[in-house]
Structure formats: structure tokens, C-alpha cells
Amino acid sequence: MLTTPTRRRHNSLPGSSPIPTSPIQPSPAGPSTVAMSLTLPPLSSDGIIPTSPLVGSREERKAHAIEKGRRKRIATMADKKVASAEESEVNKLALFDEILGDLSSQGVSFGELMLYVFDPAQGNGSVRWDGFFKHEGLATQVLDHWVSNKNSVTAREEVGAWAEAYIAERMREEARGITESKTLQTGDAAIDHDYITNFSMRSIGTYIGNTARVSMKMLAAFATSARNFKANVAQRAAKRFTIVTSAALSLLGEFSHKNNFSRRIMGLYLYATGAQRQTISVMSHLGISESYQNLTHKPRVMINRPKIEKLQRNIKPGTLQELSGSMRDFARVVASTGLFAASYDNINLVFRAAEQVMGRTDSQENGTCATIFPLWKAAAENMKIADLDSAFDSAPPLSMDDILLTAAETEVMDKCLRHCILRIIVDHGGEHFKKFCDNVDGSLPVTADKIETHKTPLHALPAWNIDQSTIIANAEVADAIYTELEVRGLGHWKWIVKILCGDQLTIARLRSLLNIRAGHEGGYSGFGWGVWMPGLFHGKIADMHGFFVTHWGVPHRGTRNPGSLFFHNTQLHRSPILLTSLPPFRVCRDLVFVSLYSRILHCLLLVSGKKSLAECAESIKSFAELESYAALIHTKYANAELVSKLRWDRQMAQGTGGVPPGDEIFENASLLLRDALISREFTDSIKAGDSGRIVLVLKLLALSFRGNGRSKYAYEMLHLIHNLTHVWPKPIRDIVLNNWLVNPTGNPFSWVEVDLMQEHMNFWIKTIYHAHGSAASWEWLGMVAPCVTALRHLSTSIINILGSDQGTKHAPPDLSTDIELLMNSLTEHEVYQIKGRVFAEGDGSPTPDVITVGIQQLTDSASNPLTEYNAAFLKLQARRRLRPLVSSWSDTDIAAAAANISSPSTTLPPAPSAATAIPSNDVVMSEPDEDSGSENGSQGSADWGADLDAELLTAFERTVDEADEATLTRNNADDVALDMDGGDSGFVFAGADLYDDPELAGFLPDDMENLDNGDDY
Template sequence: LHQDIRKSTGQVRYRISEARSQSKQLVVVSALVSCLSEHSRQNNIFKRIYGLYLYACGAQRQVVTILNHVGIAESYAGLTAKATNKTLEQKRKSGTLTQLSESMRKEARILGATAVFGQVYDNINFAEKVAEQTIGKTTTIENGTCATIWPLHNASLEDMKLKDFAKSFDAARPLKLEDIDHTTEEARLFKQCLQHCILRIIVTHGGEGFKKFESKLRETLPTTPQQISLHKTPLHPLPAMKIDESTIVGNAEVDEAIVEELQLKNNPTFMEHVRIIAGDQLSIDRLRSISRLRAGHVGGYAGFGWGVWMPGLFHGKMADMHGFFVTHWGKPQCGTRNPGSLNYHNTLLRHLPITVTSLPNFRTCRDLVFVSLYARVLHCLLQVSGYPSLSVYVKRVDSWDTLERHAQDILSKYANPSLCHELRQNRIDDEASGDMVFENAVLFLRDALISREFTDSIKSGDSGRVLLVLKLWAYAFRGSGRTKYAHEMLMLIHNIKNVWPPKITEIVLNNWLLNPTGKANSFVEVDLVQEHMNFWIKTFYKAHGTNSSWEWLAVISPCVDALRRLASTMKKVIGTDIGTRHAPPDLTRDIKVLMKSLDDHRVYSVVAGRRLDDDDPPVVDIISEGMAKTWGESVIADFNRGFVKLQERRRMRPVVGAANTSNSPHLTHPQHSPPSSNHSSPAPSLSRQSESLADPFEDDVGDAACGEDEDDLLRLHESSETEENEEETLTLSSLDDVALDMDNVEEVVDDMDNEDDLDDDETGLYSLSLDHLVSI
């Protein structure tokens, strides 16, 4: 039939092109497939794929129904149907989406059976709106949890023995200040990293003339032995759970639900190996609270002493940006009296007004800070070189060594906090000395460079460079008032330095950054991956109206990644992908405006006696301030006191459950009789445990955890738990806030925007799901 079409008079006359011929062939094949599907339902595989594609792209039910009636796609009912088995005559098979969901869940269980997997979870919140309110039907806020697992990179069961983990914990020494501070070698390496960060900004944002240095820029990138090797991370989303993980009880219930979903209890060596769990600061802190409260009282699975708690770096980045904004925002309406403040730069760029008490979303704050940083670096480049403009600089400078020397000068002259401290000391001795504008500008450049270096080190997958920043953040978070994140940094540093066995430390450093695309410079934080999943689940694939339910959310959530890859692959295969990605935003005009302002107001020149308004205090050096608080407020002593008490508790024989049992994930409560050997009993309810925010290492709290007044103790501290555990943070309100690559602006994130992505090695998870679909 296709050959007859090609040989028709019209086709011969107009000399049909090869591309047009292939397009016609696709039409003929599609028509034949539609006819075959009408002949027999056994031939409906392509209809099912088209139906999944339409659903993955967000097509409405009406569109799917129309295309079904003309024989192109599967019916909407066929996509979403649930299996029924009322009678033999009325038995109904499950729909394509349900079958795909079961297939994805099966793959996750296969991975779970290996025990070599990581786990991340996060809360998912959305408003369930009702157009017309009736009794029992009003707009509500739904709270639940979504989770994802992935195979651990460069890990083996031999490296994850619980026995070795417990032994290392028991022998761990307390935390020392030397563990937090950079060593001489680390300080030298970090200085190189900041210099290279300046070079990256110059080459990337300086204009076309600086592209000649790109090869040298790649060659001179500092690396550490903790660089993660390039690989692709398969993701396995789990069914959404209607469990509120905002409490300690909720976090325990979430893990119990994941254990049940993955059927981990069936593994006879379940309690012989640690499990690596990641999440935001609040989730990790509450998991840690469970293990502290139950230490010495409950063993086995219910004791939670088997967990390696891996903090989410993306939420640390959010906390850093929030603290940065509050520190460097400046006085509102200060105008040119504080020309180096973020507030003034936001006004210059004609962005929407911002108030510190109600900050905008994360991406808005991040973009403003970084565009200000780029302008400052390029302005300082002209300052140290003496050239009038970047165009003149590019013409005169051809040597990479010269550019490197200028980057070193920028770091030493305009991002050196010692200069700031010296000027402030001079002003104490003589009020006519010092320069508040310059002092603030120096601290801004130092702090912003650290934030940008953290972002770049994550993208490159260099865990060693990430750790260098986290050590500074252990002080900076305390100096900016983010005390819970400061404590989290201390916990992480102590675990890496002293508590975790070397093999487990290596596993963590290889797996707290994932690479869903398998491409270079595309690593992302594990908690950002989950936030990204949550966005698609609650804004794109969640059902609306009467069809919206947690049961449906549990069906669709395991399919999210597969559906997105299916949509991308269909566009590529059929050859109709018009693209959904924007080019990176052109910051040229913004940078020029800010550079001109910096030059006009001599922000990076010392003007003796220049002062700010009396109600506009100088910017705090958050790192020095954090150091002083860490050293002078017994922070380390209190931290070590709690750790030593926890060690002592874990040496005690548990009242309930063995310290390390191999096949008993669920244990009885001490008030209950032992379970029969044929049934697994539930873990002790945390409602019978203290969730006190008092020191969990104190003996009275620990004893109360097994006493008769646990419920009263829980109620007593229930209200204070929310206040103490929640710190203000930036919001995630759009796709841009959770984009996997925030240096590009994108409407729909497409991980497969090159033709090379259609190779077998690149299609990964989608190829797997399509194979399952064909087998179904």
C-alpha cells in the first residue's frame, strides 16, 4: 500500500522527499494497526501506548474519548479501570494505568529484595477544592507522603552490616572543633574552588569574548577523591501514602508502610543490614528522635537503631538562601544610602517588591542573589585589571594565567572578611574611619560565592567539595539563626568523621546526589528529586473532582517517572518534538545595570567614613558569628554530652525485642503478651512513647518512655513540638522551584532533549516500563 502511494502520479510529479515518504509510511502503518485492533483486541498494544501518552501529556478525558472513538487510543475507562471480581460473569480486568502501576511496584519490590537501595520521602500537601459546598463536602487541605527508592551506587551488602555499624557507633569518639574546621589542605583546596567559581562566572556571564577560555576552564576544575563517577540513577517511586509525616509518630508510620509495601519482612537477613534513608531536616530529626527515645528500651526494627539518616542537601540550600536573604537584604527604602544591598538591586532591576517578613519562593530569591553576584564579580574584574569595560578586557587579555591572577585578586581584595574586620576595628578607634558599604559588599561577595560553589559542586557530583561548604555552614547557619540546620551539620560532620564505618560513609557520599539523566554535570540532591516527583504528582497527574482520592494517587504515583519518559520518547520516535525547553535567560541587561550602579556608587572602593543609616545595622559576618557562638555557648559540650548518653543507652539490653534480630521487624509492646509464632505483631505504638522536646538523653525522659504516664507526657509536649521543630523556610510554589537544572528556565522538564537519548543505555526506566506494558 505504501509503495502504491509512492508511485502515484501526484507523488512522482512532485518528487516526494524521503522525509515525506517516511511520514506517509507512518500514517499507513498507524491505519493498519487501528484496523488490526478492531479485528482483535489482542492487537491493541498501540492503542494502549497512545492512551498512556495522552494521559502523560495531560489530555482531558473528552480528548481521549474522541480519539478512542476514531480508533486511535484506548478508552479512558480502559486506562483507569480497577479490577473487579464480583462474579465470574462480571469479572473485569484492571486498566492499563493500574497494570503499569503494579508493574512498577513489582520492580520496586525486586530492588527492595536486594537490600541495596536508598530511600527518600517527603510530605505532599494540596488543596482539595469543592466548587459547591454541601454537608460533609468542603475544601480541605490534604496531607500525605510520597517516597522513592533507588539502587545504591557503588555499594554492596558486605559494606552495610548492622553489626559493623553498631560497633563503630559504640567506639565513636566525641566531636571536636578540629572536625568542623578546615584543615590546612582543605583551606587551600577551598580557596582554589572559590577562585575557580569566580572564573566560571566570568567565562559564563562575561560575554561571547570569554568563550575562548572555556577549554582551560574545564581543565583546571578542582576535584576531590570523593567525586562520584558518572552513572544514571534509576528511580522507583512508591505509592502515595495518606500518612501525615509532620509528627514523630507519622515518620514511624511512613517507614512501616514502606517496609510493608516493599515486603522487606520476607527477607531473612532484613535486620542484619542498615538502611539508608534521606529526607529534609525535619524528617531526619524526627527519625533520629525515635531512635533516641527507644534506645535501651526497644530493640530490633522498632528501635530504629538500624538507620543511616542522610540529610537532604536541597533543603540545606534553601536554608542557606533564606539566611543569606535576611542577612544581606538591607533596610527597606534605603535607596542609594545602601547601594550594595539586595533591596536596592531588586529595585534597580524593577522586580516585584519583596518584604523580609514574607519572602517569595526559593527560585526568586536564588535568582536575585546570583545575578547580583555575577555583576559584582565582573565589576571587580574591571577593578583589579584597570580596564574600562569587558569588551576592552577581552581584546587585551588572551592569557589564561592573567585571568587566573585577576580571579585571585578578586578573592583576596573583595571577598576577604579580614578586610571587613580591619575596617570595623578602625571605626571603633576612629569614627571617621571604616566604610560600611564596602564592608557589607565584601561579606556579600564571600557568602554568595560560597552559595554558588555549593550549587556547582552538587551539579558536578563532587562530594568532597560539598563537604567543604557544609563545614562552613555548620558555623554560618548558627550565625544566621538557622540553629536546627547548624545542629544537623554537626551531626553530619560527626557521623562522617567518627560514627559511621568508612564503607558506609563512602556509600553516603556516593548516593546523596543522584543523576536521573546519566549526563555529565547533571547531579541533583536526593531530596530535590523527591520534591520534583511531588510537583508532578500533585499538579499534573492528580485526579480532580469526584475522581480525586488517595486510592487513585497511590495508583498513579509509581507511574509518574515512566509516564514522563513515555511522553518524551513518543515525541522523539514519531519525530514531532517541537521542544518545551527555554534557552537560559539572557542576564546581559540586568548585569550591565547592576555593574553601572556598583561603579557609580563606588561600592567596591573604600570611602573613609562612609556610614549607613542609624537604623540600618552593618551586615553580620555569619561565619565568624557562628564560630563565636559554637565556641562560647557550650554547643560542642552539649552535643557530646547527649551523644555519650546515647552510647550508654544503646549498650543496655532492650526491654522489648533483641538488639539485632534477623527476621522480627515487628515487636510487641511490653504490656502485651508475646505473639504467636504464626503471626507478626505490630511495632510498639509511638503514641505510647514520649515525644518530648526536652533532652532525649536525660534519664527521666528515657524512663518515662516505658512508664505508665507516656500519654500524658506526649500531650504535655505535643503543642511545643510544632513550635520548636519548625523554622521559617522559603516556599516551593512552582516547577522552577524544583527544577532539576535551575540554571535553565523550562516549562516542562524534559530529560531527553537530544537524539542520542534514544539509545538503549539512555532510555533506562522508560524502556523497562514499555517492556512491561507489552508483556501486559
């Protein structure tokens, strides 16, 4: 038995001392001690080694000892297991070596053994499963060893080649499966509205990811580096998801040209954004878009001529052609209910020839585009022609009481104008006034006729080569609209009211058709079935034109007329303006409104007694105080009654000597502020969709148009007010008030005028979607016009998914510098202070109060526009009571009416019988400035002389040659922008941003953690 050091410590050797137990009590040194110390292990501590104290009862100490023994036994058993496992591993390796040696000795390779085991034909399934695949991860370890750097290059290359071939085949199978599913194919799919709106890159990517898991994982790994783990992982993952999906779509399109869904969508998008043919062709060669030929080619029939018989094979039309046909069909479905309105306007453009040769020259083309939209809150039983005729027959004449605001309406109007002042202060007064935003929004006046917020679907119709500037052309346009919509054979066609919308000229021409044919023709050709809904945008243009004529001032008088619009234009260093050649509408509007904002804020400082807007905002402790300031501004500085009193006092004081009462600069500035506030309120009430507020403004415009020389629009306002008050039945009146504005987005405060919407449509057709060069034709415009709304929607959707709009959408301009400059000018020249100033000769003149002038013109004489209007209306009532010579709605008579419309010069109306003779005092009810002579725009005395008396012919001759009133032009996108305050020149559609989708934050390869820290290219 060996003696351990511990056992030797208890033995005593001759001549030695006991072994010390601690260095604290050393023993005397001696030879034996030194020898003994050399045989003992060194002590591990220089001090007392602490141990657990013996605490607790006897039972506790016993339990502790038992637990200590158990832990020791467990440790001993673990050591034995490790030793046993090591021994087993050694034995296993020895066995493997023995087996390999036996195989080698028998002349059999290890590879042959593996082939035998893993070949399914040998029937060793249980062996393969129990011995290999049952153990998860074993196959992965083997493959990892095969491609390990410690393996030979030849082995790694062979395994890699197999893996490449295997993955390639898997990806090919996945591509084949997607192709056979036809999910991405459009061969049998209809290219319609749903085809456009259902496009979603996220949905497509999710589908491909679930169907082609291997392919998408390979592409994602190819696009991913370790740097993607850093900042903005979610956004980068979303972007990478889109890129990988795009790559997969391009590859699938190359696998089979039938997988062309995304290519057709991208082709439409490129066309929708104005891409030229070359750009689309390049994108086609890159596999992103379809070819320009497939996008635009026309449907045709190919004829093969075999020896025996002719065979015909239809060739499918291009994508645009298919989309156009589908959109036209969809419009017909909307129109089939009868509950729709149609808007149309002229479109003017130039077809340019590439080279000026014989037969190929530039040509100015004038045509018409139209759009329909479903009516909101309309029912067929409320749109009966019989009810419209009955209401017209019993309607009283228009009176001044119908035009002038009542006391209650005046109170509402004052409240609206004061709230307009509050909006200007909060929007343009700086950050200090933003604290009142919620108060201003909550106090917005609302009338009972406010339109409920909803989205208005728009359905464009083909463009027609019809110049609608003449009366007969408007009849042709109406006939073209209803022919296109295929509604004439429907059951409600004969008795339901049809609503047509347009600008002042369009409405005047339609009304002239009714006036000319009343008592002669009934049914469809008599045009008594229509409600003509006016476009408010052109009224806004006329208001701005009249504003400039009234408040422009005398040019080049400098500080002698510091309150004029001309002086403000000069102060802002903007382009010079001539009244004889006014700039586009948007330029005029922006100048008027920035001048208005500066005047309101300047007057705020006057009524508050503060020197700066920041000081004023800090001093205002409550919204009620701000409201009182707005009321003071309206009462003191936009008060036409005060201006009238000052002018009257000055007139009475003439010749008395001394300083004359009043101040002509102050008076002109006050009227400018009043008129500008009305224009701003008109704009805001339209954006809010409050028809009640709009009607109040229109009553004021009926007077101001008369006062500033816009006689056509003044006459149009008489018609509109009369229709709303007496002529239209209440259900039809409500339908008009609910539908003379449209909302393309469905958002609050996004309402636009119907005629502005049509101008906007026409602009996109003219500038973006028309063909170029020899392809430009009315056939092409007729094809592409119905696609406008779908293409704009697609463009917006793609922009929302893949990026931001860098085109026509921009931030609202910062007017703070302009406003501050004009405020300083108003302060310096004391424009809104009464100083007794009178214009010298040539420096200016008192600005007329256009509303008062309008009242005077309507009431001062026995023969005034109002009495003439009522006389014409009463005579038209009498004529419509007569039995018309043609009154049937049969298809035969409709076809005959259409034939008459197409060739008016060769078809004369039948002579009236004695029972239906026209009274000798009949005249056409039309404004003296309107073209209402004959249907073809000429006097036509030879054709109509047999039927019309001398008075009617005189009215025709007086009106037909009158030139149109001058108007402000619309030259670019800003002039027809749907939101001129927000800086958006196109349709705005709500859409989710793909990059903000949290569901895509995890689009990362499963083995991202194994990537090295490579560069992100």
C-alpha cells in the same frame, strides 16, 4: 541495365563539354550544359570536400580498407535485419488477423480463448508460462493497455474494479496476518517498564512495512506528491513514515481491537502530559488512543448468577492499574538485594468537590510519597548493623577541629571559589571570554570523593495517607515502605543497614525515634538499623533564606545603601519582596545569582583597569592572566579577613576625628560577594557530583547557619559532620557520599539532590497525575504514584520522536541586560571602593560575618551548642549500651512493633528493670528547636512519666511546642526544576530524533518519478 547518374557523368554527348568537377572551374554555358545540369544532383559543398589523406604503409592502408569494408557489411546486415523484422511483424499481424477471423467465423470469441488458456483448471500451465508469463513485463504491458485512456471507459472501469477488489483483499490478508502474529496485541503482555521503554515508532513501522508491504505502499502513495522530492527530503520522508505508520496502526486497531499496543501507549502519553478525560475520549474515537475507561478502570469481579451456581469472571484492570502493579513489582525486585535507599517527603494537596453539598466539601490532604533507588558502589558486607553499632559506640565527640577547615582544605576551598569566579566570567562575560571555555573546563578542581557518572534508576512507591510531620508518623512511613517492598522475610533483613533519605524535618524525626527508644527497644522497633542520609536541597533553601535575612539591607533607603540586595532588586524592577513574606525559592535564588554575576564582572574591570568587558577580554593574552584576575577578585573583594581588619581599625579610631577607616558599603558588599560565591559553589559542586567539594561547603554552612539564625540546619550540620568524621564506618560513609545525589539522565553535570528529586516527583503527582473531581482519592494517588517515572520517560520519548517539548523546557534566560544594568549601578555608586562611608542611623548597619558569628556561638561560652550536642551524644552512647527490653527481629515482635506504631496511645512500653534503668541524667539528643517530645507529637507525660526522669520530661516539654523555622516555598515547576541553570523543569532522557535518521531518507514510493507535479496538501 539502368544507367545511373554517376555512370552518365563519364559519357560525352555531342556538342557538350565535360561535366565540371567543381564550381571553382566553371564551363561555358550552353544548352547541353544546362540540360546536363538538370539531370545531375546538386553539389553538397561550395568548396573542397576534405577526405582522409592516404597515410601509412601499404599494409596499414590495406588493413584500413578491410576494416572499412567490414563496417559496411555490418551496416548492410543490420539494415537487412530491420527489414526482416518489419516483414516478420507484418506477417505476424496478418496471422493474428487471420486467427481472429477464424475464431469469429467459428462463433468463438477471443475472450473465451483467453479464459481457456489462463484457467488453471484447463491444465495449460506450460502454455501460459512459455507463451506469456515467462516473458518479463508482458503482463504489465497488457494491464497498462487495459487501463489506457485509448481503451473504452467500460473496460477501464471493469479492470479498475477488479484491481480495487484485489488490493483490498491483499490488504485484508496482511492485516489478518499481523493480527494472528499478535505482535501488536497486549492481551497477554505485561504492562511494565520494558513495555514503555521498548516503544519505538520506527521499529513498528519497519515491522509493518515488511509484513504488510502492499498496505504500506498504498498508504505511502496516498501521502506522497512530487513536491516531496524538493528540499528536506530526508526529514519529510521521516515525518511521512511516522504519519503512514500511525495511520496503519489506527486501521489495524479498527480491524481488530486486540491490536491495541499503540493505542495503549498513546493513552498513557496523553495522561502523562496532563490531558483531560475529554481529550482522551476524542483521541479514542479517532482511533489514536484507547478510551479513558480502559485506561483507568479498576480491577473488579463480575458475578453472574445462573440458576445452578455462581460463576466469577475476573475483569482485567486498566492500563494504568497494570502499569502501577508492574512498577511496584519491579521496585520489590530492586529492594530484594537490600542494596537500596528510600527517600520520602510529604505531599499536600486539596481534594476539591464539584459542588458544595452536604458531605461533599473541599478537603486539605497531607500524605507521603516515597522513591527507592539502587545504591551505587555498595556491597552487603559493608552494610552490617553490627559494624554501625560498633562504630557508634566507639566514636569520639565532635570537636571544632572537625568543623573548621584544615589548611589543606582551606587551600582547596579557595581554589574552588576562584574557579567559580572563572566559570562566571566565561559564562556571563560575553562572547569575548568564550575562548577560555576549554581552559576553564580543564582546570575544574576534582576531589577523591567525586561520584562516577552513571544513571540512577528511580522507582516510585505508592502514596500513603500518612502525615509525616510527627515523630510517630515517620515510624509509620518507614513501616509502610518496608511492608510495600516485602523485604522483611528476606535473609538479610536482620543484619543489613537500611538507608532513609529526606529533608531536615524527616531526618530529625527519624533521629528522635532512635533517641526515644534507645535502651528500651532493639531490633526493628529500636531504629538502630538506620542510616539517615540528609537532603542537600533543603540545606540549599535554608542557605538562600539565611542569605536574604543577612544581606537584604534596609528597604527604601535608595542610593544610601547601593550594595544591598534590596537595591539591586529595585534596580531590576522586579516584584517587591518583604522579609516577612519571602517569594518562592527560585525567585530568591535567581536574584542572588544575577547580583553575584554582575559583581564578579564589575570587580574584573576594577582589577584589570579596563572600561568594558570586550576591552578586558582583548587585553588578556593567556588563561594564566585570567586566573590571576580571579585570584585578585577573591582576595580583594570577597575577603572576610580584610573586612574584619577594616572594622577593627574603625572601632579603634572612634573619637579621634577625621575620616574613619574602612567603608561600610564596601564591607557589606564584600561579605555579600563571599557568601554568594559559597552558595554558587554549593550549587556547582552538587551539579558536578563532587562529594568532596560538597563536604567543604557544608562545613562552612555549619557555621553560617548558626550565624544567620538557621539553628535547625546548623544542628543538622553538626550531626552530618560528626557522622562523616567519626560515627559512620568508612564503608558506610563512602556509600553515603556516593549516593546522596542522583543522576536521572546519566549525563555529566546532571546530579541532583535526593530530596529535590522527591520534591520533583511530588510536584508531578500533585499537578499532572492526580485525579479530578469525585475520582480524587488516596487510593488513586497510591495507584498512580509508582507510574511517575515511566510516564515521564514515555512523555519524553514521544516528544523526541514526534516533535519538540513545548511545555516545561525552555532556553536559559538571557541575563546580559540585567547584568549590564547592575554593573553600571555598581560603577556609579562605587560600591567596591573604599571611600570612608559610614551608614547614617536608619540607613543600614554592618552586615555580620555569619561564619565568624557561627564560630563564636560554638566556642565562646562554656555552654554552647557544640558542648550541648556532645553531652547529648555521650548520653545516647551510654543508653545504646544498655540491653533493650525488646530486641528481637522475629516476625512476632515486628508485628507487635507495627501494632504499637499504629496505636501508640493504647500501648505503653514495659517498665524498665533495675538492671536496665535509665540513668538520672539521660536526655534526648535533639536540637532545642526539634519536635522530639513523644512519638505522637504531644508531651505524653502521663504515659512516659513512669520511665523518664524530670530532666527528660523537661527536654520533651521544651522541644515539642516549638514552631518550625520559616522556609522558602516551592510553588511551581521552576522551584523544583532538576536543572535550574539550564531551564529544564522535567526529566531529561536521551533519545534519538526520528527525523534525523538517515535510514528513513529513502521512504519514497518506487514509482515516484511517475508522479505528476501536483500540489502537496
